[in-house]
Amino acid sequence: MRVEWHDLRMQRRVIDTLYIDAMVLADEARSYFDEGGRADREMLDPIARVVFSCESLKVTTRLMHVIAWLLTQRAVEAGEIGARDTLDPSRRLGIAPRTDPGTLALLPETGRAVIMASIDLHNRVARLDEARAREGSALESPVRSLHQRLAMAF
Numbered sequence: 001m002r003v004e005w006h007d008l009r010m011q012r013r014v015i016d017t018l019y020i021d022a023m024v025l026a027d028e029a030r031s032y033f034d035e036g037g038r039a040d041r042e043m044l045d046p047i048a049r050v051v052f053s054c055e056s057l058k059v060t061t062r063l064m065h066v067i068a069w070l071l072t073q074r075a076v077e078a079g080e081i082g083a084r085d086t087l088d089p090s091r092r093l094g095i096a097p098r099t100d101p102g103t104l105a106l107l108p109e110t111g112r113a114v115i116m117a118s119i120d121l122h123n124r125v126a127r128l129d130e131a132r133a134r135e136g137s138a139l140e141s142p143v144r145s146l147h148q149r150l151a152m153a154f
Helices: 005-036 038-042 046-077 083-087 109-136 142-153
Strands: none
Touching: 005 038, 005 046, 005 109, 038 046, 046 083, 046 109, 083 109
């Protein structure tokens, strides 16, 4: 499989865009669950408060998995690690904790929006992770990899 330089630039843009999305969502989630959502949380019944807290942890977990995966992809692009190294299970996208739709309905609208955004982002990155894993078996030589990185730089 031959990868053209414009394909590599597109991949880089996708990774960079997802990274920005993840960081913005992480900031929004932190802001909501740590500060803005306090009033929402206080209005919930005790069981829903526990659900609210658990879901905030799930959002954090999803986002940290996504950010770690994206940073790994950036490290490959920078030549800091090899593309084959990303196939190691420790460098693959972590499994996202599941959110039950029934318990999600108990939460305030803003909280649901942040939770759903984290699920969507994780799902998008999971599709990329799977695609890269499938491509991993057909990785090209180290020389071609270096050539591709050079093409991206210019």
